[in-house]
Amino acid sequence: MGKLDSNKKQKRESLFNTAFRLFTTKGLSKTSISDIVSEAGVAKGTFYLYFKDKYDIRNKLVSHKSSEIFLKAAEDLDKLDHEPNFEEQIIFLIDHIINQLNSNKSLLTFIAKNLSWGIFKNALTSPSISGDLNFKEVYIKMLNSTDYKFKDPEIMLFMIVELVSSTCYSVILYNEPADLEEYKPYLYDAVYNIIESNKIKTELKEG
Amino acid sequence: MGKLDSNKKQKRESLFNTAFRLFTTKGLSKTSISDIVSEAGVAKGTFYLYFKDKYDIRNKLVSHKSSEIFLKAAEDLDKLDHEPNFEEQIIFLIDHIINQLNSNKSLLTFIAKNLSWGIFKNALTSPSISGDLNFKEVYIKMLNSTDYKFKDPEIMLFMIVELVSSTCYSVILYNEPADLEEYKPYLYDAVYNIIESNKIKTELKEG
Amino acid sequence: MGKLDSNKKQKRESLFNTAFRLFTTKGLSKTSISDIVSEAGVAKGTFYLYFKDKYDIRNKLVSHKSSEIFLKAAEDLDKLDHEPNFEEQIIFLIDHIINQLNSNKSLLTFIAKNLSWGIFKNALTSPSISGDLNFKEVYIKMLNSTDYKFKDPEIMLFMIVELVSSTCYSVILYNEPADLEEYKPYLYDAVYNIIESNKIKTELKEG
Amino acid sequence: MGKLDSNKKQKRESLFNTAFRLFTTKGLSKTSISDIVSEAGVAKGTFYLYFKDKYDIRNKLVSHKSSEIFLKAAEDLDKLDHEPNFEEQIIFLIDHIINQLNSNKSLLTFIAKNLSWGIFKNALTSPSISGDLNFKEVYIKMLNSTDYKFKDPEIMLFMIVELVSSTCYSVILYNEPADLEEYKPYLYDAVYNIIESNKIKTELKEG
DNA sequence: TATGAATGAGATTTCATTCAT
DNA sequence: AATGAATGAAATCTCATTCAT
Numbered sequence: 001m002g003k004l005d006s007n008k009k010q011k012r013e014s015l016f017n018t019a020f021r022l023f024t025t026k027g028l029s030k031t032s033i034s035d036i037v038s039e040a041g042v043a044k045g046t047f048y049l050y051f052k053d054k055y056d057i058r059n060k061l062v063s064h065k066s067s068e069i070f071l072k073a074a075e076d077l078d079k080l081d082h083e084p085n086f087e088e089q090i091i092f093l094i095d096h097i098i099n100q101l102n103s104n105k106s107l108l109t110f111i112a113k114n115l116s117w118g119i120f121k122n123a124l125t126s127p128s129i130s131g132d133l134n135f136k137e138v139y140i141k142m143l144n145s146t147d148y149k150f151k152d153p154e155i156m157l158f159m160i161v162e163l164v165s166s167t168c169y170s171v172i173l174y175n176e177p178a179d180l181e182e183y184k185p186y187l188y189d190a191v192y193n194i195i196e197s198n199k200i201k202t203e204l205k206e207g
Numbered sequence: 208m209g210k211l212d213s214n215k216k217q218k219r220e221s222l223f224n225t226a227f228r229l230f231t232t233k234g235l236s237k238t239s240i241s242d243i244v245s246e247a248g249v250a251k252g253t254f255y256l257y258f259k260d261k262y263d264i265r266n267k268l269v270s271h272k273s274s275e276i277f278l279k280a281a282e283d284l285d286k287l288d289h290e291p292n293f294e295e296q297i298i299f300l301i302d303h304i305i306n307q308l309n310s311n312k313s314l315l316t317f318i319a320k321n322l323s324w325g326i327f328k329n330a331l332t333s334p335s336i337s338g339d340l341n342f343k344e345v346y347i348k349m350l351n352s353t354d355y356k357f358k359d360p361e362i363m364l365f366m367i368v369e370l371v372s373s374t375c376y377s378v379i380l381y382n383e384p385a386d387l388e389e390y391k392p393y394l395y396d397a398v399y400n401i402i403e404s405n406k407i408k409t410e411l412k413e414g
Numbered sequence: 415m416g417k418l419d420s421n422k423k424q425k426r427e428s429l430f431n432t433a434f435r436l437f438t439t440k441g442l443s444k445t446s447i448s449d450i451v452s453e454a455g456v457a458k459g460t461f462y463l464y465f466k467d468k469y470d471i472r473n474k475l476v477s478h479k480s481s482e483i484f485l486k487a488a489e490d491l492d493k494l495d496h497e498p499n500f501e502e503q504i505i506f507l508i509d510h511i512i513n514q515l516n517s518n519k520s521l522l523t524f525i526a527k528n529l530s531w532g533i534f535k536n537a538l539t540s541p542s543i544s545g546d547l548n549f550k551e552v553y554i555k556m557l558n559s560t561d562y563k564f565k566d567p568e569i570m571l572f573m574i575v576e577l578v579s580s581t582c583y584s585v586i587l588y589n590e591p592a593d594l595e596e597y598k599p600y601l602y603d604a605v606y607n608i609i610e611s612n613k614i615k616t617e618l619k620e621g
Numbered sequence: 622m623g624k625l626d627s628n629k630k631q632k633r634e635s636l637f638n639t640a641f642r643l644f645t646t647k648g649l650s651k652t653s654i655s656d657i658v659s660e661a662g663v664a665k666g667t668f669y670l671y672f673k674d675k676y677d678i679r680n681k682l683v684s685h686k687s688s689e690i691f692l693k694a695a696e697d698l699d700k701l702d703h704e705p706n707f708e709e710q711i712i713f714l715i716d717h718i719i720n721q722l723n724s725n726k727s728l729l730t731f732i733a734k735n736l737s738w739g740i741f742k743n744a745l746t747s748p749s750i751s752g753d754l755n756f757k758e759v760y761i762k763m764l765n766s767t768d769y770k771f772k773d774p775e776i777m778l779f780m781i782v783e784l785v786s787s788t789c790y791s792v793i794l795y796n797e798p799a800d801l802e803e804y805k806p807y808l809y810d811a812v813y814n815i816i817e818s819n820k821i822k823t824e825l826k827e828g
Numbered sequence: 829t830a831t832g833a834a835t836g837a838g839a840t841t842t843c844a845t846t847c848a849t
Numbered sequence: 850a851a852t853g854a855a856t857g858a859a860a861t862c863t864c865a866t867t868c869a870t
């Protein structure tokens with residue numbers, strides 16, 4: 001990579017990071033492109049070399065940050081010395097992610113306000129930035145590691161993701177209707193039940 | 208009520224209805240106060256006599272519309288000639304509400320994008336507009352009509368509300384990851400399980 | 415007219431006059447709306463209350479200024495104590511207009527660069543500002559004052575207007591290919607010949 | 622000519638042609654240098670190697686295209702087997718040029734909006750691109766081919782050029798105030814009269 | 829010669845809010 | 850209570866030009 005290329009990447013990175021910081025601290029609508037470029041130390045026009053508008057950089061940030069969070073959780077899941085079963089793996093990932101978000105509330109605010117199942121699915125299945133996680137593969141691997149078969153694994157994941165993300169938003173940020181540690185057992189119990197009731201009971205996956 | 212009072216109410220109503228129509232068609236951020244007042248047929252300054260700003264009218268709309276939806280569902284629940292049990296009542300309400308939202312997608316978009324547990328709770332427990340539903344009372348009445356006791360009824364309701372609202376958004380508007388009729392059994396199964404696992408098993412409520 | 419109305423007219427007038435001054439001194443493309451409002455002493459948003467954009471105010475100015483010039487010429491034509499014939503009237507008007515433009519070269523530049531037969535016709539036949547001249551009526555009156563009939567009075571006028579306006583631009587502003595006093599006899603001769611050759615020779619208008 | 626020279630010429634040509642296409646389709650002010658270079662397939666900086674700015678390339682285009690039109694007309698005039706007199710030659714050229722413009726309206730728009738007697742004279746008398754026509758010589762040759770003398774041949778040409786170009790703009794593009802075929806007799810009659818009245822009547826050119 | 833990323837001034841436009849009427 | 854002209858800060862976005870490679 002030449003000096004120019006490297007410089008180019010630096011400007012984009014700077015815009016990306018600055019935008020994230022401002023979106024998470026001031027909020028999307030109160031952050032102007034002027035704010036971003038001036039704090040990023042680049043010229044206004046430069047922004048438009050890399051991003052179409054504020055919503056373009058927002059979407060790219062949501063995808064990227066979502067991926068990062070999952071990647072960290074998945075990495076730590078890999079590091080475990082014991083072999084957890086499917087339910088344990090899912091709960092592990094959720095707990096990891098919740099803890100990340102709990103210790104980074106502005107990140108939670110940003111992602112939750114701007115996340116949709118569409119963006120999320122897109123982020124996980126076709127990461128735009130090389131290095132971003134392909135969560136689909138992780139999930140399939142997890143499904144394969146269990147002997148159970150599920151009615152519809154995608155719907156199951158969807159319900160879990162939505163339940164977790166929407167309830168955690170309120171719990172972590174406002175302690176409503178309970179604080180996080182009090183709420184976790186309820187959540188994990190619900191997640192466990194969703195998985196249980198999605199198992200196709202009568203037949204084990206042949207192995 | 209005198210003519211003046213009635214006129215006054217008319218202006219507020221007109222602003223309220225127009226704002227709702229514009230928010231649901233153009234979206235919040237693309238609707239300006241100019242748009243609202245010009246379509247409502249009142250002067251700019253008049254807006255500020257009734258609402259603090261765009262977010263004030265937004266919140267009032269969300270509360271009001273949420274209440275309306277619950278009210279309709281609760282009314283129809285009352286009309287049933289048989290006496291459904293607690294789980295059936297909950298599922299009935301959910302199904303009713305989902306069907307309302309499915310036939311009014313712009314309303315769904317508006318509420319979903321702007322709803323938070325806080326606003327919701329506020330809407331249901333301290334209705335700002337006389338006639339808006341006090342859902343808290345309905346819920347308590349439902350709890351009292353069953354012999355079971357629950358670990359934490361508020362958390363239980365919270366989980367159900369969040370699971371339903373966040374998944375239905377995607378399902379109804381984008382048919383993702385499944386279409387509504389396909390998804391309903393999964394959802395109602397999950398809701399049922401949440402209720403089941405929140406029951407305090409060992410003791411029936413005395414009474 | 416109330417105080418508000420009068421104020422309103424003042425702002426519009428100020429913008430109108432300032433825009434004209436800047437367009438004629440700096441040119442259209444080098445004049446920004448910022449320039450106009452700051453020199454007019456009104457807020458930027460006020461511009462957009464009265465005009466759609468720079469081209470809107472430009473067109474309105476061209477129409478208005480063209481009308482003004484014709485109006486002055488027509489007024490002085492009326493004041494003559496002798497009764498000139500048709501050709502003399504036309505030449506009188508042309509000479510009057512040329513002299514006005516010669517003593518106001520920036521006005522000439524502005525109008526010539528932005529005038530088209532379409533705008534011109536529109537300006538003269540449907541003046542947007544009350545008081546602007548309806549030249550069509552003047553021309554018809556002139557036609558009626560002569561005993562001659564013309565093949566196509568509109569084409570005749572068109573040719574005269576275009577010949578005069580396009581050649582005068584170069585002659586007045588650049589003395590090319592000759593200076594004004596040297597050029598006038600050629601021009602008036604040509605105009606005279608256009609009129610002559612458009613007369614329907616064989617029959618006089620009855621009267 | 623080496624390969625490099627040829628390459629160099631190619632870039633310039635590409636810019637020249639692309640600019641013309643964009644100027645005639647989108648108009649001058651809506652065409653940016655970015656547009657030109659990106660469609661021409663060269664880098665931004667390259668533009669500035671060949672042209673000072675947008676107005677420089679515009680002027681060179683007007684000159685070049687005007688020359689081309691006259692060249693075609695003059696070539697066909699030469700091919701005639703009979704020997705037309707001076708008036709016939711002028712009318713022939715005008716008719717030829719008008720027909721070219723009528724079948725290429727975007728070219729007409731471009732030239733008419735940007736032509737001035739100065740640029741025109743410059744174009745015809747000192748062609749910047751080798752091969753561009755030196756119209757001055759053609760005109761002088763035509764003048765010499767007749768026995769008449771004219772008061773001021775340059776003024777005469779000027780009037781004819783301006784009358785033709787300004788009226789044809791409106792007639793060809795907008796059929797105003799008449800369509801082309803209806804208008805031609807009026808125009809050629811006027812041109813004929815301009816020539817007639819510029820003849821010095823009392824003496825033939827000695828020869 | 830040729831490139832094209834970067835610049836940054838400045839253009840247009842929007843809009844929440846005020847306030848005199 | 851109601852108006853709506855006026856405000857002007859601030860937003861988005863453009864684009865001619867430069868300059869290091």
